[in-house]
Amino acid sequence: xxxxxxxxxxxxxxxxxxxxxxxxxxxxxxxxxxxxxxxxxxxxxxxxxxxxxxxxxxxxxxxxxxxxxxxxxxxxxxxxxxxxxxxxxxxxxxxxxxxxxxxxxxxxxxxxxxxxxxxxxxxxxxxxxxxxxxxxxxxxxxxxxxxxxxxxxxxxxxxxxxxxxxxxxxxxxxxxxxxxxxxxxxxxxxxxxxxxxxxxxxxxxxxxxxxxxxxxxxxxxxxxxxxxxxxxxxxxxxxxxxxxxxxxxxxxxxxxxxxxxxxxxxxxxxxxxxxxxxxxxxxxxxxxxxxxxxxxxxxxxxxxxxxxxxxxxxxxxxxxxxxxxxxxxxxxxxxxxxxxxxxxxxxxx
Numbered sequence: 001x002x003x004x005x006x007x008x009x010x011x012x013x014x015x016x017x018x019x020x021x022x023x024x025x026x027x028x029x030x031x032x033x034x035x036x037x038x039x040x041x042x043x044x045x046x047x048x049x050x051x052x053x054x055x056x057x058x059x060x061x062x063x064x065x066x067x068x069x070x071x072x073x074x075x076x077x078x079x080x081x082x083x084x085x086x087x088x089x090x091x092x093x094x095x096x097x098x099x100x101x102x103x104x105x106x107x108x109x110x111x112x113x114x115x116x117x118x119x120x121x122x123x124x125x126x127x128x129x130x131x132x133x134x135x136x137x138x139x140x141x142x143x144x145x146x147x148x149x150x151x152x153x154x155x156x157x158x159x160x161x162x163x164x165x166x167x168x169x170x171x172x173x174x175x176x177x178x179x180x181x182x183x184x185x186x187x188x189x190x191x192x193x194x195x196x197x198x199x200x201x202x203x204x205x206x207x208x209x210x211x212x213x214x215x216x217x218x219x220x221x222x223x224x225x226x227x228x229x230x231x232x233x234x235x236x237x238x239x240x241x242x243x244x245x246x247x248x249x250x251x252x253x254x255x256x257x258x259x260x261x262x263x264x265x266x267x268x269x270x271x272x273x274x275x276x277x278x279x280x281x282x283x284x285x286x287x288x289x290x291x292x293x294x295x296x297x298x299x300x301x302x303x304x305x306x307x308x309x310x311x312x313x314x315x316x317x318x319x320x321x322x323x324x325x326x327x328x329x330x331x332x333x334x335x336x337x338x339x340x341x342x343x344x345x346x347x348x349x
Contacts, residue, residue: 169298
């Protein structure tokens with residue numbers, strides 16, 4: 001057979017196969033489903049449930065591959081109607097969050113730059129502490145907070161400083177700190193911890209956008225957190241916005257702290273008030289992103305939204321004192337025998 005005739009015969013066979021494929025699209029779908037399942041088995045990952053019922057039944061008959069199907073069990077459906085919600089007690093913020101933050105779901109918190117890692121980490125820890133207090137008050141359970149940080153996040157963002165947690169009102173003795181050597185180990189520990197009901201909350205700190213935390217990876221974490229009814233926080237350092245299975249994604253950065261208020265509700269100069277965070281609802285049920293400034297009061301363990309700027313018109317404490325304070329003794333700052341000005345201060349020894 002000549003080369004030209006062989007090429008023509010091959011073209012005719014391809015054309016006939018194409019016509020058969022157009023006639024039988026169900027065979028194409030079944031072959032694609034089988035191929036996707038085989039690829040998922042080789043890559044050791046889960047596959048989505050398909051519409052073809054015959055294919056699903058054939059896969060379920062295989063005991064080795066039945067666990068690879070990502071189905072939605074009845075326990076997940078039941079949890080949707082019995083969800084615990086953490087509210088901020090602010091009508092505008094709770095309305096924007098559709099009631100509050102879900103305790104049995106995956107929530108992502110993202111810092112756009114590395115310098116905002118401290119603010120995002122502090123805000124995440126405060127949320128986890130709020131969940132811990134909520135579970136202790138409602139279910140009478142004293143459960144720990146599990147913090148998992150992978151190596152690159154610790155190298156760039158630093159490690160957790162326990163006195164800093166105490167300044168936020170968090171007791172480090174009620175927390176578990178896990179530092180895996182690799183991202184793979186961190187994800188393995190996170191999946192094991194997410195399905196445990198013996199923890200109050202789980203925090204996974206990663207840097208950037210790892211490939212293992214795509215839609216499929218975050219969906220596994222979300223389903224485990226939903227099954228256990230415990231919150232899972234994905235803290236992402238200097239990461240970009242991407243599609244994940246998180247119900248809520250918040251962009252967190254530090255906000256300027258307001259000046260401390262005097263009993264007269266006037267601002268006291270050279271004295272800062274509670275730490276403030278600017279959060280942006282990047283992924284929520286609202287069509288447009290919204291931004292809020294929250295102040296954390298570690299004495300009352302509560303958030304308050306900043307309604308007005310109290311830093312305007314600050315009050316100098318010494319200038320506000322009456323002239324006869326102290327029984328006729330003037331303050332050292334306003335006395336007549338003050339030390340002469342030394343000039344420009346370069347540095348303190």
